[in-house]
Amino acid sequence: MERKSYSLKEAKLKLQQYCVYQDRCHKEVNEKLRQMNMIPEAIAVIVSELIEDNFLNEERFAQSFARGKFRIKKWGRVRIVRELKFRQVSKYNIDTALKEIEDSDYINTLDELARKRDAAVKEKNPYKRKKKIADYLFYRGWESHLVYEKINELVK
Incomplete structure (x- = not known):
């Protein structure tokens, strides 16, 4: 089965929609682009453009992740930190996210x-x-x- 190939513009549009639907971390965006068969150079360009245009913001992702998992799933800080580390979120952003929980x-x-x-x-x-x-x-x-x-x- 032939996989669809995307132009840089198509891939960027697709990823903008992906990021608008819900906040994403860098790891998820990179995996999505790899699944779309994008070359590493294209991935780097798209990710930096998504960050520039504020579609991709890891601090915002970490904060909404922590708020959501705490409020909805009733997770404690240990589990939230573990899950954020698994998603390769920086220590600074994890600390910022934990401040979201009173x-x-x-x-x-x-x-x-x-x-x-x-x-x-x-x-x-x-x-x-x-x-x-x-x-x-x-x-x-x-x-x-x-x-x-x-x-x-x-x-x-």
Whole structure:
């Protein structure tokens, strides 16, 4: 099967639409261009033009990613940082993104998640119960000291 080949202009337009639909990181844009069979020189040109025209802004991407994953998926900072690092976002942009999460919201969300999980876990043994709740919160990327503090408060 023959893959469609794109001119520089077509590829740039396609990527502008891709970036307008939702904020993207540099890694996603580069992968998309590679899938479109663009040569490295063309990729470099398109990426720099997308940055110049503000279609591609990694700081904005990191901030909206952190806000969204926290508010919608209830992820903790550990998971957000891990996912941003996986997307090759710079340390500076990760730090900026984490400032999007208010400390009070963060603690309230952890409390709400822990209480919901506590109500859902049927285990009677307090140690097994604590472990089940902790595993759930760790998977979601919450810091261990916060998790243990919350669990010890909930499960006696």
